[in-house]
Amino acid sequence: MDEAQVETVRRFNRTVTARVGVLHERYLGRDRPVGQARLLWELGAQGRDVRRLREQLGLDSGYLSRLLRALEADGLVSVRRHPADGRVRTVRLTEAGFAERAVLDARSDELAASLLAPLRAAQRARLVAAMTEVERLLTATTVTVDVTDPDDPDARRCLGSYYAELRERFETGFDPARSLLPDVGDLRAPRGLFLVARLHGEALACAGLKLSPGTAAAQIKRMWVAPHARGLGLGRRLLAELEARAAEHGREVLRLDTNKALAEAIGLYRAAGFQQVPAFNDEPYAHLWFEKRIAAAAQRPEAEPEADR
Amino acid sequence: MDEAQVETVRRFNRTVTARVGVLHERYLGRDRPVGQARLLWELGAQGRDVRRLREQLGLDSGYLSRLLRALEADGLVSVRRHPADGRVRTVRLTEAGFAERAVLDARSDELAASLLAPLRAAQRARLVAAMTEVERLLTATTVTVDVTDPDDPDARRCLGSYYAELRERFETGFDPARSLLPDVGDLRAPRGLFLVARLHGEALACAGLKLSPGTAAAQIKRMWVAPHARGLGLGRRLLAELEARAAEHGREVLRLDTNKALAEAIGLYRAAGFQQVPAFNDEPYAHLWFEKRIAAAAQRPEAEPEADR
DNA sequence: CGACTTCTCTGACTAGAGTCAGAGATATGG
């Protein structure tokens, strides 16, 4: 990235935090501490476990407890014990809580409207379009990609959604036990690895890499991106990450098989430089096979994020 | 504006305050209270009067005083009495202060880079472009337009710059005393009005309206936009505002005269719906005359900001 | 000169945000 880009981002940060950030806090916390307001905001229609709230908002347990009690005292939330686990407590908005949330909502609308109001229709449309773009890309930069054990709950959730989607989209249905990789346990060191992409703690995408011993090829398996997270470039990012990891392990070729029903994925593979090749395995669910030569590297390169993350 | 637009702005606000705002504060205040950091940041290369700082940052005088003393104790700023006015104190960064500022600068770069890092080159370029657009338009929404006495210092500053620019751009030079409006004092109630557009207290643009009695036409005079503020749509906004004010006063026609050297202004007038007409006065500096029929209105309409601000 | 204003500083507060160290209740694994 060049200096001019960094400079633009800096200017953006200043302008936006000054104009939006400050107002946002002020609107939100007009007659309620910002901490409480944020909490109300975060509480959805159904109840939430305190534990999850804490983790999601990154709050100290003591602090959160106090915030909850303040809201409870105002009659905005009710806190009950979790039906299954008595240690856990579940928070839920009361009627009054919903009303208060609606007030915050209205204020948020008001702030948004005040930003748009001084503009002419054409400028407004441009601003909204640019905001959409910024938000989309900023969301993309917030996603983290980490090596995760395939037995981790997040990993399991991704795989579950993946299988469900395949079941629905493949003409023949899908049963992982009948596939060439019945046990995802193979996707952990030293025979492989498994990546999970997360946004604010929510798992959005996954991808596995199989590093069979004694071959120069690494194989991509179980790659999936949550439907609502498509279009953020996550697929490409996972591919780039896998490529870098494979290179670290001295592999020279990256391979994968796929099903003809997965049109977007196939497009992604081609765009990322994969070439179609004859079948290199007898995966029953595969119709197409791809591979890509990669630059082996002992150390991970730094300059380009394709390899960097 | 429609609901979808408001919704987009809201989503933008949430994402951006969460991602940029919080980080911004955290980076900035990593080992220094945010208040102090903001102050360091705001202190330019030359010294600043405490009075101006207070006004610019909107701080309580006691609070600012304490912040300054904290920075002084750390040897980052020096505070001396103003040479001309012993009540006023002037703050200036010390060597160590500049070093500390450089650290903040570096962090800001770091934050910017961290936002860009996970993206591919193409995405980066798109993000930067969208940010530029958002920043530009958000700046535009922050500009306020108010009726101001033509003798107000801001108004005088604008007019001064305006005259200077005309002197330079007109083939014949420019002397306000030789023009048809030698005294801007006419541009105040009840015979007229004068608008000044300001951003963070800095005057950026102005425009006058002459409401000669006994005629159905109002006349626009002394319209100017600071060179560095062009492209924000301020000219259009001022025109719209004047049009609304003229309508409020029951006028049915808006008129203006202009010089052929002012190409951008002429373009603006045409784009805003003005038609060229034969000379309606004998302004020595005018080459072109324009007018526009406007809808008279006792009350100011609300729906469109063209008339709203 | 004297009254009034302007500007900065000090002292005395308040409130919010957040941290840390347990205590107590409830699960879980051997």
Add this chain to the structure above:
DNA sequence: CCATATCTCTGACTCTAGTCAGAGAAGTCG
């Protein structure tokens, strides 16, 4: 069933941001 881990809550703090009411020094105007 016991030891250990997990989860929430309480009490006791700290820090920062910010407000308010003057005091005192320095200018300004009649």
